[in-house]
Amino acid sequence: MLTGEIRNLFQIPQGTESLSLKETSTHRRITDALEALFLSWGYFPVQTPVFDFFDIYRPLLKSASLEKVYRLIDRDGDLLMLRSDVTLFLAKQMGLSLKAKDLPVRVSYADSILRHQDREDISHNEFFQVGVELIGKDGLHGDLEILMLLISTLELLELSEAVIHVGSRALFRCCFDRVLETGDLEELEKIIMSRNWRKFTEFLHGVDIEAPEIALYKKIFSFIGSDMEFRELRSAISAYGLLPAEALGPLDYLEELLASIKSMKPAACMRADLSEIGGQPYYTGIVFRGYLPGLDSAAAFGGRYNNLLGFFGFNAPSVGFSILLRKIESRIGGLERFSLKEEIVKVKDNNFIEAYTKAEALRKKGKIVIL
Template sequence: MNKKPVHTPEGVRDIYGKEYAVKLAIEEHIHGQLNSYGYEDIQTPTFEFFDVFSKDIGTTPSRELYKFFDKEGNTLVLRPDFTPSMARCAAKYYMDEDVPIRFCYLGNTFTNTSNLQGKLKEVTQMGAELMGDDSVEADGEIIALAVSSLLAAGLQEFQLSIGEIEYFKGICEEVGLDEDTELSLRDYISGKNIFGAEALLLEKGIDEKHREMLLKTTDFFGSAEMLKEAAAIVDNDRSRSAVERLFALYQVLCEYGVEKYISFDLGMLSKYNYYTGVIFKAYAYGVGDAILKGGRYDNLLSRFGKEAPAVGFMVVIDDLMQALFHQNIQLPEKESVRTIIYAKDSFRAALREAKKLRQEGIRVALVPEKNMQERGE
């Protein structure tokens, strides 16, 4: 007899029982927080046309996408992240909308990578997008909402680190780096590979002053006081304006009362090239990667025909659950299912009792008496 296919493919898993109940509770707590800030729910398709996540958009590399064809021959992909889908949707349905748009979402994303290192290929993401507002107050709202969402989920110890893409881009522009070199350097710096970054700059013939300026970005992390030193070493308005915005952002976050969770890291750069300004990541004990990521992407909507700035974040629910586990945080659980055992002649009375309890919000399972006898109970 052939072996039954009960196992899942590599990189995906089943979630059931108590673990799934906890996951649903976390999603419910975060969802309530997102709604409390005025974000409205939106659902986009699990798969989209390939062009929504193409190289020009600046999202996940093509080799890491799950690609397939429909019967018309169109190339489709399972979504690797939500932001391009949100931008497409806003451009389609809110093209003439002038006031800010607030979306929130929940769903699974898919990344076809062989370099798992304990990561899943399918994860659940939950997040929010604020479109049509380019203000520092909008940045502050999104970051404060990100912090309050983690707190609402029960997480107690975490740090949200903020960077600014424009600071790095300003230095690259000052130095005169071409786009390909900038992208390669971004990979080295975001991976804290100083030796690789220095070798690249030497290969490109960058003088010592500018090499040190670029490499020093990895040293700029910590409190808001560090930003003064970061502003002092640059000679271009683009980088200085980025630092000034971070100072203003910090003041907004102080107004929200979330500054204890905030730090800065000007060496933080994202693999997603659609980010244009402030970016941020949240880290927690017990999880190697960021549990929450976000940033500003002011040019992405224009790829779909709508000129509008935007900022948003997403939290990886699976990683957040791992962080909660490592911090020994127990979420409130729903009352256990109450079992009512019935014999054939008592079914009507048992059903009547079950209906009454269910109306009171109690979960009830009706179980035939013979089933319990077969289990020896």
């Protein structure tokens, strides 16, 4: 029976995890394989700081995200935040260091994140992000590059059941920016992402949007379907004639994006999902998430955020994705590919110099040797 004092030694803080030797080896090999894939596409690894000044990022985070951030006060009395999402820390780092002549820039990352989760929601394996950012390449080609790299990543991990849902923050903004205040936009965003269509209808009634428009908006933002079904929806929307003219562009763009992906990767499981409007206010264009059966939330997420680097002084378009690697590691197909297969050789010799010499000769042949 463990005493309370000893039991406390075995506890770890909420939001952290520990790995066994075997798990760590497998995790590192998976990470190495992903970084090699990213590098083959021209994405070079970068490192972001573990903490930074909290007030810098406050305007970029919604209240729900702020509640998950770990904060601390340094010795000078400044309020800091621990890295809860690599994207924001990377945006600041790139925004302060890049110059126009450097563009486009492709970077990748693989790092721990630290965020608070409620105990009933906690999953011990959601705290390591791998991802990429393409900076300085706007439009269809940049978005396609990122989505095709995400598909290649899922293929490498043999996650054949993964489904990518693609939506548009631009569509949401075109439909509602002119008629809703910022606070109402945030509330409507939460309603759409929770897919609560009764509340959606009540909310739009409450801000004096007419019933025919509400019916159209519900038809649009509740839509999930294949590229063919999306084309049918697009045709039906034209027949309504109620959608703001500027909102048609994001729909046409999404149609072209999905058609392009299908022509290159017919087997990729893609869905147009117009309830995917981005979990953070800095998204400006496409947004997407990757889902796996049996998981309670998305394992991959990303999109376009053309104004984010501008917040840090360098205006450049950007698009990228992140994967919560530890969340999906147990689902990776052929996981044994990433296990340590090499035999560990033990050199025994009473003379340490002789043992060391033999071990070095074997190591040069690629063997793992212990003394």
